[in-house]
């Protein structure tokens with residue numbers, strides 16, 4: 771079940787540091803999410819398109835939905851009518867498709883670029899070089915229906931907090947370096963989405979502005 775007391779205490783702790791708390795609703799039963807909504811949670815995230823669509827159908831329409839998992843180009847059209855922010859953009863082609871579908875819906879969709887910071891093969895994301903190549907592409911400036919607001923990253927799944935800290939510090943450094951190198955392309959950059967149930971205090975200490983927390987807020 772949704773743990774309202776824990777949610778409120780983590781939310782207050784984060785608010786004091788200007789960090790946004792995003793409730794990750796994946797795998798939770800609908801009744802728990804309904805309870806979260808009634809307790810005032812109006813920002814939620816899913817990591818799969820199919821689940822996101824299902825939740826959107828089932829829950830009140832004033833929830834601000836974030837997609838935090840891998841997105842295939844051919845699925846953008848399904849979520850473009852309502853998704854608020856996509857944290858997991860990892861190519862220019864995907865940005866172009868999001869822009870096109872957002873335009874068709876008369877919307878502007880917030881996007882974050884996902885960086886690969888963990889040493890696990892399975893995690894998606896761009897390298898710093900790939901990020902800079904993407905930002906140099908002149909076509910980026912033509913995308914009027916997306917707003918690029920920053921970066922997202924996931925740390926390695928480990929108990930080694932020094933390793934996690936080093937990865938988040940590296941992501942923050944990439945964020946700052948990129949803003950210096952590409953001031954025009956990054957003028958709207960204000961978000962660094964990093965931190966989950968197991969590592970969010972480290973992420974916040976290293977400069978996160980948005981944490982994505984699921985399991986810790988249930989049960």
Ligand SMILES: *Cc1c(COP(=O)(O)O)cnc(C)c1O
Pocket residue numbers: 794796817838839924965966967968982983984985986
């Ligand atoms: C599942 C997930 C989270 C939340 O994980 P918890 O450990 O349940 O807090 C955060 N970010 C992404 C990308 C996820 O897939």
